Amino acid sequence: MSSFCCPHFQMETDFCMRTQADCVPGRPGCVLRNNSVFAIPVEQRLKEKEAEAARRTGE
Numbered sequence: 001m002s003s004f005c006c007p008h009f010q011m012e013t014d015f016c017m018r019t020q021a022d023c024v025p026g027r028p029g030c031v032l033r034n035n036s037v038f039a040i041p042v043e044q045r046l047k048e049k050e051a052e053a054a055r056r057t058g059e
Contacts, residue, residue, distance in 0.1 A: 006023075006025075006031065006032075008031070009023055010023075016030070018030070018031065022049055022053075024042065024045050024046055024049055025038070025042075026038050026042035026045075027042055027046060
């Protein structure tokens with residue numbers, strides 16, 4: 001297991017300046033997309049992030 005430091009990540013807001021979206025490592029446009037392997041597939045993490053955002057806006 002390893003960690004990374006991304007120059008595009010804004011820690012305060014959990015936002016990616018490169019993709020202009022919430023930070024989900026490995027998503028399309030991410031610098032980690034083609035050179036990393038993730039335990040949880042990026043598609044599943046994106047769906048979870050979208051569901052979380054929908055819950056926040058629905059409240």
